[in-house]
Amino acid sequence: MRMRLSLLLFGFLLLASPAFALDGQQILQQVDRNLEPESYESYRKLIDIQPDGTRREYVLWTAKKGRDKVVALFLSPASDKGRVTLRLGDNMWLYMPSVGKPIRITSLQSVTGSVFNNADILRIDYTAEYDVEGAEEQGDRYLLTLKAKTGDVAYDRLKMWVDKRHQLPVTIECYAASGLLLKTLHFKDIKDFGGGIKRPATLETDSPLYKGYKSVMLWSGLKKASFPDEVFTLNYLPRVEELRK
Amino acid sequence: MKRRRGRWSSWPLVLLVVAAGAHADEYSFDVSQFEKKPFELNGYAELKGEDFALNRDAALYKLNYYGQPQRESLTRATETLELAGKLRHDIATFDFRTHSDFQQDQLGSDQNNKFYEAALSLRPRSDLTLEAGKRALSWGKGYAFNPIGFVQRPKDPNDPQLAREGYVMADGDFIWNPGSALQTVALTPVLLPVTSDVNSDFGASGHPNPALKLYALYRDTDIDFAWQGKGSRPARFGMDFARNLKSNFEIHGEWARILQFAKPVTDANGSVTTEVSNATSYLLGLRYLTEGNTTYIAELYHNGTGYSDVEADQFYQLVESAFAQPQPNPLLAKALALGQGSYGRPFAGENYLYFRAQQQDALGIVYFQPAVFAMLNLDDRSFQVTPELQYTGFNNFELRLRLYLLHGASSTDFGEKPNDRKLEFYVRYYF
Numbered sequence: 001m002r003m004r005l006s007l008l009l010f011g012f013l014l015l016a017s018p019a020f021a022l023d024g025q026q027i028l029q030q031v032d033r034n035l036e037p038e039s040y041e042s043y044r045k046l047i048d049i050q051p052d053g054t055r056r057e058y059v060l061w062t063a064k065k066g067r068d069k070v071v072a073l074f075l076s077p078a079s080d081k082g083r084v085t086l087r088l089g090d091n092m093w094l095y096m097p098s099v100g101k102p103i104r105i106t107s108l109q110s111v112t113g114s115v116f117n118n119a120d121i122l123r124i125d126y127t128a129e130y131d132v133e134g135a136e137e138q139g140d141r142y143l144l145t146l147k148a149k150t151g152d153v154a155y156d157r158l159k160m161w162v163d164k165r166h167q168l169p170v171t172i173e174c175y176a177a178s179g180l181l182l183k184t185l186h187f188k189d190i191k192d193f194g195g196g197i198k199r200p201a202t203l204e205t206d207s208p209l210y211k212g213y214k215s216v217m218l219w220s221g222l223k224k225a226s227f228p229d230e231v232f233t234l235n236y237l238p239r240v241e242e243l244r245k
Numbered sequence: 246m247k248r249r250r251g252r253w254s255s256w257p258l259v260l261l262v263v264a265a266g267a268h269a270d271e272y273s274f275d276v277s278q279f280e281k282k283p284f285e286l287n288g289y290a291e292l293k294g295e296d297f298a299l300n301r302d303a304a305l306y307k308l309n310y311y312g313q314p315q316r317e318s319l320t321r322a323t324e325t326l327e328l329a330g331k332l333r334h335d336i337a338t339f340d341f342r343t344h345s346d347f348q349q350d351q352l353g354s355d356q357n358n359k360f361y362e363a364a365l366s367l368r369p370r371s372d373l374t375l376e377a378g379k380r381a382l383s384w385g386k387g388y389a390f391n392p393i394g395f396v397q398r399p400k401d402p403n404d405p406q407l408a409r410e411g412y413v414m415a416d417g418d419f420i421w422n423p424g425s426a427l428q429t430v431a432l433t434p435v436l437l438p439v440t441s442d443v444n445s446d447f448g449a450s451g452h453p454n455p456a457l458k459l460y461a462l463y464r465d466t467d468i469d470f471a472w473q474g475k476g477s478r479p480a481r482f483g484m485d486f487a488r489n490l491k492s493n494f495e496i497h498g499e500w501a502r503i504l505q506f507a508k509p510v511t512d513a514n515g516s517v518t519t520e521v522s523n524a525t526s527y528l529l530g531l532r533y534l535t536e537g538n539t540t541y542i543a544e545l546y547h548n549g550t551g552y553s554d555v556e557a558d559q560f561y562q563l564v565e566s567a568f569a570q571p572q573p574n575p576l577l578a579k580a581l582a583l584g585q586g587s588y589g590r591p592f593a594g595e596n597y598l599y600f601r602a603q604q605q606d607a608l609g610i611v612y613f614q615p616a617v618f619a620m621l622n623l624d625d626r627s628f629q630v631t632p633e634l635q636y637t638g639f640n641n642f643e644l645r646l647r648l649y650l651l652h653g654a655s656s657t658d659f660g661e662k663p664n665d666r667k668l669e670f671y672v673r674y675y676f
Contacts, residue, residue: 045274050611056640059279075279078287079641079675082329088428090492091465097329098408100383104467106493106534110605152492176536202272213611220276228371229422234467235431235460236420241331242338242368244281 024135024144025127030167031160032125035199039065042222043075046116051212058112060121061244063225067128069232072121073240084237085111087122090152095237102234107154115183115207115215119154126160129153140164155182166190168199183207193222281333288328288343291673295321298666302655304564306663308584311577313352319664321350327361327408338366342381342408361410374418381411382435384458384471385499386487389599389620390546390592392501392526393483395473396437396456402592402599402620403631403649412437412444429462439477448477465489471501480504483526493534500527506550509587513562515579524549530599538606544599551595552588554624554657560588561656594658596623603633612638620659627653627660643673 036042046058059076074083082097085105093102094111105111107119130146130153137143138161146158156177161170172185184207187200203217230236231243297319300306310316325346332339341363347356364378381398385391389402398409416435423430437454439447447454456473466488473481483501490496506524511517530544552560560583567576587593603616614635621628634646649667653660 043274043276043279047272048611050638054638056612056638061279077641077675079289079637079643081287081675088462089465091462091489096406099406100381100408101385103388104487104489104495104497104532106489106495108493108536109534109538109540152489154492210606210611211609216272218272218274220274230372230420233420233422233429233431234462235418235429235433236371239338239366239368239374241281242333 022135022137022142024132024142027135027142027162027167028127028130028132028144028146028160031162031169032127034167035169036064036222037195037197037224038067038125039224039226040222041225041227043220044072045218045220046112046121047216047218048112048115049214049216063227063231063240063243064124065227065229065232068124069229070122070124071232071237071240073244080112082241083111084240085118085122086232086234086237087118087124088232089124089128090150092118092122093234093237095234097238100238102237107152115205115210115213116217117154120185120205120217126158130158137164141170151177166198181208183209191219193219195223197222197224283334284330284332286328286330287676288326289673289675291323291325291327291671293323293325293669293671295323296668297321297664299663300651300660300665303663303665304561304661305584305589307564307568308581308589309663310352311572311581316351319350319352321348323348336368338368340364340366344408344410359410361408372420375415376417377415379411379413380416381409382414382416382433383409384469384485386467386469386485386497387499387528387530387544387546388532388542388601389544390499390528390548390597392499392528392546392548393469393471393485395471395481395483395501396435396454412447414438414444426464427461429460431460433458433460444477450477452476454478475504479506495532496530497532498527498529501525501549503550508550509583510552510556511560511563511579511583511588513559513566515563515567515576517579517583526550537604539602539604542599542601546597546599548592548595548597550587552593553595554622557588557594557625557658558656561661592620592658594622594624597621598623610638612636622653622658625653625657625660627651627657629659641675643675644671645673646670 041063044060044062048056058074058080060072060074062072064070068089070087072085074080084095086093092105092107094105095102105118108117110117129149131149132144133147134145135142141164142162144160144162146160148156155174157175159173163170169187174182176182183205186204188202189200190198191201192198201219205215299317299319323346327344329342342361344361345358348354360379362379362381364376364380366374366376368374382396385393389405401407414435414437416433419432421430435456437444439450439452439454441450454476459470461468466486469485471483481501481503485499487497503524505521508520509517510520526547526549528544528546533541564580567580598621601618603614605614607613607615616633619628619630629649629651631647631649636644647669651659651662651665
């Protein structure tokens with residue numbers, strides 16, 4: 001009897017041990033680094049597709065330094081060319097050449113007026129904004145449940161499904177504090193960008209708040225890069241374009 | 246028959262090729278077309294129509310339309326072209342912004358061609374920029390008003406995001422990142438010389454007009470200290486701040502002190518005295534974004550160089566007296582001169598409340614933004630309310646419709662404006 005009990009207990013431990021061994025924080029850190037180097041530059045295209053199929057496209061050049069400094073320069077369309085958005089942690093600014101000075105913006109706003117908001121466009125490391133509340137295995141994926149560290153983060157909770165083999169996100173559901181599903185991000189087309197960077201080149205987004213609309217983000221020219229701290233300041237925003245090679 | 250079958254059998258292949266092509270096109274991204282070029286040119290062209298319902302009893306109507314055919318309404322068409330260009334070589338960049346417009350209404354036509362900006366910038370290091378030329382600086386955190394905008398032309402609170410003409414100056418930018426709580430420090434020194442040919446509308450000629458702005462990002466708060474030395478204008482100094490209390494709630498403020506400011510003040514008989522005193526202007530504002538994507542902007546503005554409702558009333562009485570007599574007359578000459586000066590400037594009063602509400606993607610239509618903004622003179626309770634519809638859903642096009650409604654009794658700020666209604670529509674194309 002004691003032998004059977006011990007075997008049963010051992011069996012339970014065996015079943016339970018992978019869950020205990022799962023370190024959600026470590027997985028999230030790996031996801032951050034697999035998505036992008038800590039400091040990098042890249043080009044992105046944002047495509048807004050309206051219910052009638054008409055599209056609007058934006059092209060941005062982005063520079064990131066450390067865990068929470070990002071600057072993005074709009075290269076297209078002509079109506080937005082020269083606009084620059086800067087993020088330092090929870091602080092965000094928008095610089096418009098015609099206005100000539102940066103104004104503070106919020107993470108939930110959208111400078112493009114699309115399903116992508118400023119937090120999506122100026123995304124910083126997930127580990128900088130979220131704590132891992134739960135981690136579980138679901139077949140060939142991990143499911144991470146993330147909770148925003150502060151009330152200033154755009155989404156209160158994330159459910160992130162991570163591909164085990166590539167340690168990259170496949171799907172992310174973004175929730176408001178009320179529990180409302182705000183949007184779902186679908187990562188696709190894993191591509192080798194060179195320099196050891198292999199990550200999805202396409203991100204599709206849909207939102208129950210924008211029924212029938214779809215937004216897509218494409219990456220190109222993603223590579224490690226280093227920038228001086230001065231670049232990530234308000235005074236530098238009119239000159240960000242000069243950083244591009 | 247065989248040929249027919251062959252034609253049908255190729256359909257799946259054709260569909261596959263078409264589908265593959267469509268998919269490739271759907272998400273194609275050729276980054277080479279966005280390479281940085283040594284020379285760039287872009288801008289916009291705009292067609293604007295305005296219909297004014299004129300207020301013929303108003304003091305500023307009488308002054309502005311003196312000697313012209315008297316009308317109940319006026320329809321104006323304006324074509325505008327703005328070009329912005331950049332020329333780069335090594336550490337140097339030359340950039341410019343031109344502004345050309347042509348206006349036509351029932352009373353005549355007018356045109357302007359100006360360089361709003363044209364300056365050479367040198368960047369020997371990432372933390373240092375030196376510039377010389379015509380530059381439109383934009384100091385201050387206020388949305389509609391900027392009390393510390395010492396070296397810039399005042400913005401139009403009806404269109405605060407419009408590009409403005411700059412001044413010829415030499416300026417620099419020194420950026421420093423000390424780290425920790427003091428995240429950034431930046432120093433912007435300016436020299437704005439005034440001669441009879443250069444910057445003559447800034448003030449008295451023969452002065453170099455030094456100015457300085459010190460910016461700091463300290464514990465997530467933007468702080469600026471600004472100073473302009475005595476010269477073409479009286480010396481002044483001030484500060485501003487902006488901070489997000491929550492991610493969707495921003496507050497900002499400005500405060501400026503002008504030393505020995507000379508203000509011409511008239512009585513109802515046209516006797517003008519110049520009052521010299523220190524003037525303080527300030528502004529407190531907020532910007533709030535709701536969960537439903539409505540943005541509210543509110544600003545309380547005290548204009549220390551403005552006219553009280555009692556002082557303004559004396560001026561309106563002067564205009565009334567001038568036009569009650571046979572014209573021309575000496576009173577009218579004084580009234581016209583004061584109307585073209587400090588009494589006639591927009592928002593010449595002392596205390597204003599600005600409020601704006603705008604709804605992004607209203608009625609579920611992406612890029613459709615209805616808004617309403619209001620300007621209230623807190624001293625005489627006159628106001629302007631402006632509903633607005635804006636659509637930017639067509640690539641590189643912007644369409645905007647506005648109706649300005651002014652309300653105020655006789656001898657009030659908005660009651661004495663030249664028009665009491667204005668309908669405005671423009672279509673703008675960016676290239």
